Amino acid sequence: MKIVVRHGLWLAGLILAGTVFAADDGDWPNYGRDPGGMRYSPLKQIDRDNVTQLQVAWTFHLGDIADGKHDTPRSGLETTPIMVDGTLFLTTPFNRVIALDPITGKQRWAYDPKLDPHHDYGDGLINRGVATWLDDARKAGQPCRRRLYEATLDARLIALDAATGQPCADFGKSGEVSLTNVPGFSAGEYHMTSPPVVVDGVVVVGSSINDNNRVDMPSGVVRGYDARSGALRWAWDPIARHPAKGWKSGAANAWSVMATDEARGLVFVPTGSASPDYYGGLRPGDNRWANSVVALHAKTGKLAWGFQLVHHDLWDYDTASPPLLTTLQRDGRDVPVVVQGNKTGFLYVLDRDSGKPVFPVEERPVPPSDVPGELTSPTQPIPTTLPALGPQSLAAADVWGPRPEDREACRQAMHGRDSSRVFTPPSVQGGVAVPGNIGGMNWSGYAFDPSRQLLIVNVTALPFELKLIPEAEYAKATKGDSHGGEFAPQHGTPYGLYRRALLSPSHLPCSPPPWGTLVGVDLAAGKIRWQVPLGSLQVLAPAIKDLPPGSPSLGGPIVTAGGLAFVAGTLDPFLRAFDLDSGKELWKAQLPASAHATPMTYEANGRQYVVIAAGGSAKITEEPQSDAIVAYALPDQDSPP
Structure with missing residues (x-):
């Protein structure tokens, strides 16, 4: 594929990112458009002056919805399509891969891997998309020259011919590789939700693992497979295991989206928390490299560097946001960096070659735990110049509610504490985590405009009530909640867990508004x-x-050369456009359901489209569901009035 330069800003922006990306500037060939995940498009047909004229160009219905009944989890629609070779490719909650005509939205082909939907897949039936790779060793028109890769909920890595949707027979066994060969594998609780990445002929895949079931959850190993044959090249485990010392843990898995730097031969991996999330007495120390961003050599899987964002996690503060690669101007020089956010609301900017902070980070003291057997980290890495992007404390005197009884219920949920702040450990007394386990920043991530050096981030402000329950009291406690909270056994530890979003009887957050921002x-x-x-x-x-x-919000932003940020993700069912310079909301369109997905944009036949998956949430059962992929565009000038 040749480089087509129609916008000088686009080329400059990708040089800033550290990678000259060979793709037509109207395409969207990766989850984050470029391999480094900037989510920046050079398209500017839709701009600040005409965005209010956007209208629905087409809608495609997937046909895949599960309502959580009939022994199946509830489905959510989180896919972000990719656009390459004149075709849109996307996934459904049942792991079907579908190819669409980008102008009409009509289906060209569909592949069904025959997923068994009856397992407990943690967060429900979801998938965020596919990755693609062009095999230069094959001539145009040969099967599987352009390949698509999907990692499925039932732990398979599948390679398809992008032209036909047929499995690539030379990849693994009949086009697929089993991903079940990991320590502690259990069907359902070990699964895949995010797309793999491809770099230097290697397909890299992480995993999603259910939270808080027990101490020794499956291994969070990250693996690299030959892009052509499917042969295993390497495996890397984020955390060390010392069973002889009585240490027990698992997970620390990379469940979110990864980024790649082909020039450096690196893959950047965000890792989650070690198991179980809220008691660490059987996994002493910092638990490296859980809760980190790590750079791995794509050919070997060996660690180039790592940076841990949370030591000895006790709050489910996964590194959920995808790493973002770009280049910043610092002290008169270009510095290739990795931008990495966390559920804490802290934002880190790291040197891409060394992993060292570009903006200062200090180890600062944090509260100790009063739970027997728990040894918290005495410090946590806190950025000292980059501000936190969301609230990190809540005082009982400041709780919010529309009625006096709401505010009193909120104060009661703080379990007698005057206040709580980030990194306050869970306790048997009970308390509040600020932020809660959905962030801050979650898998929604961020987008970067290289010309403005501007990062666009959607941030959630929703504290969670937490309480550790002694094992002997756990069974009784599970029968006494009237708030719709979540109980988790944490088998193998002395404590079960209770947690819930800190909501008042009016079903609204106890923290002061706004409860979500775009920054x-x-x-x-x-x-x-x-x-x-x-x-x-x-x-x-x-x-x-x-x-x-x-x-x-869950579902991130994109930015365009038209001076716009597009984002959905909220509980209200809208896609919105914001002015990049002022943050002013310029346009919104109501969707068939809330869109907990990241949009994308592309050009086809001279027309720019913005596409969003609007299907509701797999976790929020009160939300309506849909199966709609909706494309917006400016009015077609060739159409009759």
Whole structure:
């Protein structure tokens, strides 16, 4: 594929990213568009002046919905399509891969891997998309010259011919490789939700692992497979195991989206928490490399460097956001960096070659645990110049609620504590985690405009109530909750877990609004340029008038050369466009359901489209479901009035 340069800014932006990316500038060939995940498109047909004219160009219905009944988990629609070789490719909650005509939205082919939907897949039936690779050793028209790779919920890595949707017979066994050969594998609780990545002829895949079931959950091993044959090249385990010392753990898995740097031969991997999430007495120490971003050599899987964002995690503070690769201007020179956010709300900018912080980070003291057997890390790595992007404390005096009884219930849920702040450990007394385990920043991630040096991030502000329950009291405690909270046994530890979003009887957050924001961060200056509420929770409380704005969100932003950020993700069912310079909301369109997915944009036949998957949530059972992929475009000038 040749480089087509129609916009000089596009080429400059990708040089800044450290990789000249060979793709037509109207394509979207990776989950984050470029391999480094900037989510920046050079397209500018849709801009700040005409975005209000956007209208639905086409809608495609997948046909795959599960409502959580009939012994199957509930489905959610989190796919982000890719656009390459004139075709859109996307996945369904049942792991079907579908190819669409980008102009009409009509199906060209579909592949069904025959997923067994009856296992407990943790967060429900979801998949975020596919990766692609062009085999230069094959001539145009030969089967599987362009390949698609999907990692499935039942732990298979599948390679398909992008032209036909047929499995690539030379990959593994009849086009697929089993991913079940890991220590502690259990069907369902070990699965895949995010797309793999391909770099230097190697397909790299992580895993998703259910939280808090027991101490010794499956291994969070990251693996690299030959892109052509499917042969295993390497495996890397994020955490060391010392069973002789009585240490027990697992997970620390890479369940989110990875980034690659072909020039350096590196893959950048965000890792999650070691098991179980809320008690670490059987996994002493920092638990490296859990809760980290690591750079692995793509050919060998060997560690180039790692940076841990949370030591000895007790809050489910996964490194959920995908790493983002770009280049910043610092002290008159170009510095290739990795931008990495965390559920804590902290943002880290690291040198891409060494992993050392570009903006200062200090180890600062944090509260100790009062739980017998628990030894917390005395310090945590805190950025000292980059501001936190969301609230990190809550005082009992500051709880919010529309009625006095709401505020009193919120104070009661703090279990007698005057306040709580980030890194306050869980306890038997009970308390509040600020932020909660959905962030801060989650897998939604961020987008980067290289010309403005501006990072766009959607941030959630939703504390969670936490309480450790002694093992002898756990069975009784599970029968006494009236708040719809979540119990988890944490088998093998002395404590089970209770947690819930800190909501009042009015079903609204106890923390002061806004409960979700869109933030523009000037990474050249290391400052927040603007911050605006994102979305609304009116759908949860329709009878309450003058409800403050802001909604938790899952599903990230993209940015374009038209000066726009597009983002959905909120509990209210809208796709929105914001002005990159001011943060002003310029446009929104109502969707068939909330869109907990990241949009994408492409050009086809001279027309720019913006596409979003709008299917509702697999976890929020009150939300309506849909199976819609919706494309927006400006009015077609060739169409009759």
